C-alpha cells in the first residue's frame with residue numbers, strides 16, 4: 001500500500017486495499033495465510049506530518065504448538081503510523097510497517113484453544129479427541 005501525500009485532502013481520506021500475503025513475506029513454518037491482508041487506512045495530513053490509522057485483517061492457518069492440529073485464526077490489528085510529509089519523496093510505502101505490526105501480534109506458541117490438552121507423551125494420541133489407555137497407568 002502506497003500513499004501519495006499530495007493526494008491527501010485536508011479532510012483526510014480512507015483507503016482500502018487487499019495486499020497479497022506473499023507481498024508482505026509474513027508466512028512462517030507455523031503460520032500460513034489463507035486470504036490477502038485486508039487493509040483499511042485513514043490518512044490525515046497535518047502540515048508536515050502524515051498520520052495513518054490502519055486496520056489490517058487476515059485469515060491464517062496456524063499449527064497448534066501443543067497438539068499439532070491445524071486451526072484457522074483471524075489476525076486483526078489496529079495501529080497508527082506517523083510519517084513526515086516530504087515534498088521530494090511524496091509517496092510513502094506502508095507495507096514494511098504493516099508487516100512489522102502484524103508480526104508483532106504473532107503468537108510465539110499458537111494454541112488451537114486455551115485449554116488444549118496436547119498429545120500424550122507416550123503414544124502421541126491427540127488428547128482433545130479423548131483419553132488414551134496410557135493415561136490410567
Ligand SMILES: [Zn+2]
Nearest residue numbers: 064067112116
Ligand atoms: Zn491444540
Ligand SMILES: [Zn+2]
Nearest residue numbers: 120123132134
Ligand atoms: Zn497415550
